Amino acid sequence: MKLSTLPFSRQHSTLVIIILSASLFIFFGEYFIGEAVTQALVYQRQLINQGEVWRLFTGHFLHTNGYHLVLNLAALIMLWALHGRFYTIKNYLSLFLFCSLSTSIGIYYYTPSLIQYVGLSGVLHGIFVFGAIMDIRAKDKTGYLLFVGVWLKIAHEQIYGASTDISDLIEASVAVDAHLWGAVGGLLFSIAYLINSKRS
Secondary structure (H helix, E strand, O other): OOHHHOOOOHHHHHHHHHHHHHHHHHHHHHHHHOOHHHHHHOEEHHHHHOOOOOHHHHHHHOOOOHHHHHHHHHHHHHHHHHHHHHOOHHHHHHHHHHHHHHHHHHHHHHOOOOOEEOOOHHHHHHHHHHHHHHHHHOOOOHHHHHHHHHHHHHHHHHHHOOOHHHHHHHOOOOOHHHHHHHHHHHHHHHHHHHHHHHHO
């Protein structure tokens, strides 16, 4: 992929830059401000039960360590390089918020043992699904491979669990259920998006 073909326009890249910048700002903010940043934003089941519902969204911007941050931001950039041409400020914002919510609500109701969660990976799986479906819509055959591939990955994780190498690298258990619910959110959003596009 040539640099000149990347979707650098404001419409395609603004929110990606904002998400990347926010993740970096929060990560390095922990070093300068301390754990107060994490404590205020992390997905924490007990505190959500007490009404701190913003954590359903903000927890996705936190990361366990530098490796976790780099892995997630590299994936964010890779997905933008692959599918950024399909992004607009409106659809990407809606997609990101919807997948954030589907991930958090999914693990809240169906993985009660998960008390605390951080990271973009659940949301990224939803963004991946959206991009694959947009490829298919654009008659790009690689979209089918990407779509099937992401669901095979999720199925493998559900059956066998995540790679221990990744868990060791990020110094935390990989929340495979977050990947599932993020992808489900991406699928549901994509269906609604396609239906709405046909009506427009």
